[in-house]
Amino acid sequence: MQNVKVIIWGLGAMGSGMAEMLLGKKGVDIVGVVGRPDKEGKSMYDFLSIKRGNLPDVIIGSPEAVITEKAADVVLLCTDSFTAKAFERIQFILEKNINCITSAEEMSYPKAKEPELAKKIDEIARANGVSVLGTGINPGLIMDLLVITMTGCCKEVEHITSRRINSLSPFGPAVMEEQGIGITPESFRANVKTGELSGHVGFSESISMIADAIGWKLNDIKQSMEPIVTSVDRKSPYGFAKAGNVAGCAMKGYGYVDGDMKIEMDHPQQIEPEQVGVKTGDYVIIRGTPNINMINSPEVPGGIGTIAMCVNMIPQIINARPGLQTMITLPVPRAIMGDMRDMISEEAKIVK
Amino acid sequence: MQNVKVIIWGLGAMGSGMAEMLLGKKGVDIVGVVGRPDKEGKSMYDFLSIKRGNLPDVIIGSPEAVITEKAADVVLLCTDSFTAKAFERIQFILEKNINCITSAEEMSYPKAKEPELAKKIDEIARANGVSVLGTGINPGLIMDLLVITMTGCCKEVEHITSRRINSLSPFGPAVMEEQGIGITPESFRANVKTGELSGHVGFSESISMIADAIGWKLNDIKQSMEPIVTSVDRKSPYGFAKAGNVAGCAMKGYGYVDGDMKIEMDHPQQIEPEQVGVKTGDYVIIRGTPNINMINSPEVPGGIGTIAMCVNMIPQIINARPGLQTMITLPVPRAIMGDMRDMISEEAKIVK
Numbered sequence: 248m249q250n251v252k253v254i255i256w257g258l259g260a261m262g263s264g265m266a267e268m269l270l271g272k273k274g275v276d277i278v279g280v281v282g283r284p285d286k287e288g289k290s291m292y293d294f295l296s297i298k299r300g301n302l303p304d305v306i307i308g309s310p311e312a313v314i315t316e317k318a319a320d321v322v323l324l325c326t327d328s329f330t331a332k333a334f335e336r337i338q339f340i341l342e343k344n345i346n347c348i349t350s351a352e353e354m355s356y357p358k359a360k361e362p363e364l365a366k367k368i369d370e371i372a373r374a375n376g377v378s379v380l381g382t383g384i385n386p387g388l389i390m391d392l393l394v395i396t397m398t399g400c401c402k403e404v405e406h407i408t409s410r411r412i413n414s415l416s417p418f419g420p421a422v423m424e425e426q427g428i429g430i431t432p433e434s435f436r437a438n439v440k441t442g443e444l445s446g447h448v449g450f451s452e453s454i455s456m457i458a459d460a461i462g463w464k465l466n467d468i469k470q471s472m473e474p475i476v477t478s479v480d481r482k483s484p485y486g487f488a489k490a491g492n493v494a495g496c497a498m499k500g501y502g503y504v505d506g507d508m509k510i511e512m513d514h515p516q517q518i519e520p521e522q523v524g525v526k527t528g529d530y531v532i533i534r535g536t537p538n539i540n541m542i543n544s545p546e547v548p549g550g551i552g553t554i555a556m557c558v559n560m561i562p563q564i565i566n567a568r569p570g571l572q573t574m575i576t577l578p579v580p581r582a583i584m585g586d587m588r589d590m591i592s593e594e595a596k597i598v599k
Numbered sequence: 600m601q602n603v604k605v606i607i608w609g610l611g612a613m614g615s616g617m618a619e620m621l622l623g624k625k626g627v628d629i630v631g632v633v634g635r636p637d638k639e640g641k642s643m644y645d646f647l648s649i650k651r652g653n654l655p656d657v658i659i660g661s662p663e664a665v666i667t668e669k670a671a672d673v674v675l676l677c678t679d680s681f682t683a684k685a686f687e688r689i690q691f692i693l694e695k696n697i698n699c700i701t702s703a704e705e706m707s708y709p710k711a712k713e714p715e716l717a718k719k720i721d722e723i724a725r726a727n728g729v730s731v732l733g734t735g736i737n738p739g740l741i742m743d744l745l746v747i748t749m750t751g752c753c754k755e756v757e758h759i760t761s762r763r764i765n766s767l768s769p770f771g772p773a774v775m776e777e778q779g780i781g782i783t784p785e786s787f788r789a790n791v792k793t794g795e796l797s798g799h800v801g802f803s804e805s806i807s808m809i810a811d812a813i814g815w816k817l818n819d820i821k822q823s824m825e826p827i828v829t830s831v832d833r834k835s836p837y838g839f840a841k842a843g844n845v846a847g848c849a850m851k852g853y854g855y856v857d858g859d860m861k862i863e864m865d866h867p868q869q870i871e872p873e874q875v876g877v878k879t880g881d882y883v884i885i886r887g888t889p890n891i892n893m894i895n896s897p898e899v900p901g902g903i904g905t906i907a908m909c910v911n912m913i914p915q916i917i918n919a920r921p922g923l924q925t926m927i928t929l930p931v932p933r934a935i936m937g938d939m940r941d942m943i944s945e946e947a948k949i950v951k
Contacts, residue, residue, distance in 0.1 A: 268754050388752055392931065396748060397895075399911050399932025400740055400904040402620050462937020531895075535934070537903050543749075543883075543893040551889050552752040559751050576930055579744065580751025582887070585814020 251561060251587045252598045254279040254313060254345070256336065257325035258286060258294060260419060261350050264554035265323050266295055274586035275561070279313035280305055310339060317344050320565050320597045323557055324349040328448045330361040334368070337379060341371045345597060346564045347379040348557050354381025355391070356452035356573055359468075369571035377597070378567040382560050382574055384552030385411060386449035386456070389529045390512060392574045394453075395460045403536040404461060409453070410513040410530035413546040414520050415495060416483035426496045427474065428486040428518055435474040435493050446472050447514050450500030454510050458502055460575045463510075467503040472496060475517045483518040494518055556580055562590035565597070603913060603939045604950045606631040606666060606697070608688065609677035610638060610646060610659070612771060613702050616906035617675050618647055626938035627913070631665035632657055662691060669696050672917050672949045675909055676701040680800045682713040686720070689731060693723045697949065698916045699731040700909050706733025707743070708804035708925055711820075721923035729949070730919040734912050734926055736904030737763060738801035738808070741881045742864060744926045746805075747812045755888040756813060761805070762865040762882035765898040766872050767847060768835035778848045779826065780838040780870055787826040787845050798824050799866050802852030806862050810854055812927045815862075819855040824848060827869045835870040846870055911935055914942035917949070 253269060255262050255277060262280075269277055280291045286307045292299040294307065314322060322340045327333040330353040337354075340347045357365035372379050381387075390409040398404050415426060427435045427444050438444040450470050458465045475495035481488045488494035495517025502510030520527055528544030563577045574580075583590065605621060607614050607629060614632075621629055632643045638659045644651040646659065666674060674692045679685040682705040689706075692699045709717035724731050733739070742761040750756050767778060779787045779796050790796040802822050810817045827847035833840045840846035847869025854862030872879055880896030915929045926932075935942065 271755075384752055388748075393748065395933045396740075396745065396931045398934035400736055400899050400907050401934045402903060402907045402910075403623075404934045404936055461934045462941060464937070529893075537900050539895060539899065540897075541881075541893060541895040543891060545892075547752050547891065548889050551754060555752050555754045558754075575933070578928055579748045579931055581747045581927070582750035582753045582756045582813045584756055585816065589814060 248588045248591065248593060248596060249598055251275040251565070251591060252278045252319040253561065254281065254319040254322045255325070256281040256310065256314070256322055258282045258307070259325060260550060261553055261557070262323065262325035263295055264550065265325065265558050266291060267297065268554055268558050270297060272583055272587060274588040277305055278319050280307045281310050281313050282307040310336070314340060314343050314345065317597050319345050321346040321348060321561050324351070327351045328445070329353050330357045330364050334364055337368055338371055341375050341377055341379060344375050344377055346377045348560055348564050349379070349381050350383050350553055350557055351381055352383065352386055352448040353452060355383065355386035355449065356456045357381065357571070359451040359455035365571060372571055373569045376569050378564050378569055378572050380560060380564045380572045380577070382556045384547055384549050384556055386452045387556050387574055388552070388580065389547060390449070390514070391453040391456045394457055394531050395575060397531050397533060397539045397541060398461050398535070401533060401535040401537065401539070404533060406509055406511070406534040407457060408511045408513065408530070408532040410532070411546060412520070412525065412527045413516055413549060414527050415486065415516050415518045417548060417550055419485050423486040426516060427493045428495065429488045430493050432474045432476050432493060439472050444472070444496070446496045447498050447516065450498065450512050453512060454500055454502035456573065456575060457510055458504065463504045465502050465504060466506065468500065470498060470500040472498050475515060477523065479522060481519040481522050486518045488518065555582070559583055562587060566592050566595045600940045600943065600945060600948060601950055603627040603917070603943060604630045604671040605913065606633065606671040606674045607677070608633040608662065608666070608674055610634045611677060612902060613905055613909070614675065614677035615647055616902065617677065617910050618643060619649065620906055620910050622649060624935055624939060626940040629657055630671050632659045633662050633665050634659040662688070666692060666695050666697065669949050671697050673698040673700060673913055676703070679703045680797070681705050682709045682716050686716055689720060690723055693727050693729055693731060696727050696729055698729045700912055700916050701731070701733050702735050702905055702909055703733055704735065704738055704800040705804060707735065707738035707801065708808045709733065709923070711803040711807035717923060724923055725921045728921050730916050730921055730924050732912060732916045732924045732929070734908045736899055736901050736908055738804045739908050739926055740904070740932065741899060742801070742866070743805040743808045746809055746883050747927060749883050749885060749891045749893060750813050750887070753885060753887045753889065753891070756885055758861055758863070758886040759809060760863045760865065760882070760884040762884070763898060764872070764877065764879045765868055765901060766879050767838065767868050767870045769900060769902060770837065772837050775838040778868060779845045780847065781840045782845050784826045784828050784845060791824050796824070796848070798848045799850050799868065802850065802864050805864060806852055806854035808925065808927060809862055810856065815856045817854050817856060818858065820852065822850060822852040824850050827867060829875065831874060833871040833874055838870045840870065907934070908932055914939060918944050918947045
């Protein structure tokens with residue numbers, strides 16, 4: 248069997264991290280990279296500052312030049328958060344008869360916000376005999392798949408709380424801006440109103456995924472977003488919040504079944520939480536038979552986690568039946584410590 | 600779609616618990632029960648002391664009388680721990696064109712101890728267009744699937760520790776005997792030598808499942824078994840250990856890759872751990888990128904957990920492709936809080 252062939256579309260922090268991870272794995276080749284026009288023509292290795300060794304060079308190119316009919320087994324698409332924005336790119340990939348994994352948060356469960364597009368994507372994928380998945384650390388694992396898996400040992404589930412208290416310190420300027428780090432609480436509230444501050448994208452997706460998985464029929468989803476105002480100056484590599492200003496963004500989400508709030512999401516994100524004694528961690532709390540009271544502390548870091556999830560799901564999306572897949576329709580993610588080809592079924596491989 | 604039709608084979612604590620759980624669920628019927636000859640002819644409802652209401656009676660019968668060609672969508676087989684012992688029963692079920700879920704621990708990954716039988720079972724299942732799965736709380740979730748799922752957010756994995764510290768207090772006389780509760784440390788060691796004490800069955804299966812999932816090639820598996828000697832008298836509903844005698848069984852397991860111990864299983868089980876300040880819990884500790892440090896405390900109780908896992912996997916095994924399946928080839932387990940039929944694909948249903 249030929250090595251698994253991967254194209255990466257988008258060379259931001261996520262796409263670059265996936266490229267680096269893949270270069271350390273066996274049985275898989277990066278055969279193409281799509282970057283913004285200003286990056287086109289450069290070597291991926293130079294761009295990543297990684298020694299090429301004996302490997303053939305990979306030149307960053309346009310989608311049309313790089314993503315051609317069956318040019319790879321999978322494209323990792325890391326350009327967007329929203330399904331509507333990613334849609335045309337996904338269509339472009341699928342119509343070249345290539346599977347697609349995207350880090351776009353809404354694509355983890357596109358039915359939640361974009362049922363029409365989800366249907367279209369499913370149809371396009373089936374028509375072209377390939378499959379597509381949105382995943383990442385969250386949505387994708389921590390606040391949904393992990394919760395669902397733990398309901399698997401429950402006879403009954405009455406209420407679910409999923410909590411992720413994480414540090415934003417490792418993130419770059421884009422995230423600092425999206426989360427309102429350093430601005431005043433007044434600006435924060437004003438920017439929430441205008442929709443300028445996105446905060447975490449994924450509550451509707453995680454809540455819908457959990458509810459659909461266990462058979463709860465949602466009749467409402469609500470969410471709120473509050474500034475985390477710091478009492479001390481906090482400084483991270485790319486962020487600074489003066490005392491009295493915003494050091495983070497506390498989001499809450501609620502899923503209602505028959506008018507009862509059954510699913511609660513609690514996701515405060517901030518820079519330098521340790522400075523004020525906040526212990527980071529991922530929590531799965533299920534009230535049911537039995538109760539579940541699970542903590543992973545410190546939290547799985549968002550960046551590494553998303554990079555790993557997208558790469559580690561490559562075998563599953565190649566092996567999958569054609570169509571739109573989600574984390575609850577595929578076998579569990581797993582690290583790839585051996586030859587990636589050992590995880591791929593021959594008949595499902597695109598580049599034979 | 601007709602309700603999902605289930606037959607239960609074996610009315611011990613597990614089978615009885617599954618029957619009770621299923622009677623509380625929507626879209627599913629128990630259409631037959633196989634019990635030991637002394638139970639034959641009795642009503643399942645009388646046996647379980649559950650009111651029948653308007654439901655048709657279910658009379659406990661022999662395998663031949665109850666399990667006939669396509670009589671159900673799935674048989675829950677709860678009679679054995681070992682693949683060799685369960686084999687003929689599994690064959691009997693599959694040859695009646697019915698899917699099978701078994702709580703037999705070795706069947707969670709039969710390839711580990713019985714590669715020949717695993718191959719045969721896979722062939723029989725395929726030949727009959729049905730599928731078969733072994734599952735439970737452990738093996739099945741806590742010390743394997745949950746660990747594997749958490750490696751899914753790791754770029755690299757260097758070492759895995761899976762620890763389950765649980766209470767045996769809820770268990771009955773059979774488990775007290777299997778684990779050596781109340782005997783002297785000398786008898787315990789003697790009975791380990793003769794193989795009379797089985798302790799936990801599942802380390803080879805869990806270790807092999809993890810290694811295969813992430814692509815580590817095992818070259819050895821070792822395990823050890825030591826008495827937990829109590830310093831105080833301990834009494835549980837079905838067990839008693841005098842100070843100086845055995846209150847539990849501490850098992851350890853080790854998986855070696857290229858001579859290095861990469862997977863460590865630590866599973867001390869005892870009655871009344873609270874009495875001596877032992878905090879029970881399930882632990883997933885991964886040394887890798889990133890590290891994972893997850894605790895569920897108290898532990899998922901073994902009995903309820905196994906009952907729930909077997910029942911909750913019913914939709915997955917009906918929907919699965921024909922053959923021998925494992926927890927790493929199927930989508931994740933999940934609670935069933937709605938109508939079970941909503942989770943079943945029409946074309947996969949056996950009783951149309």
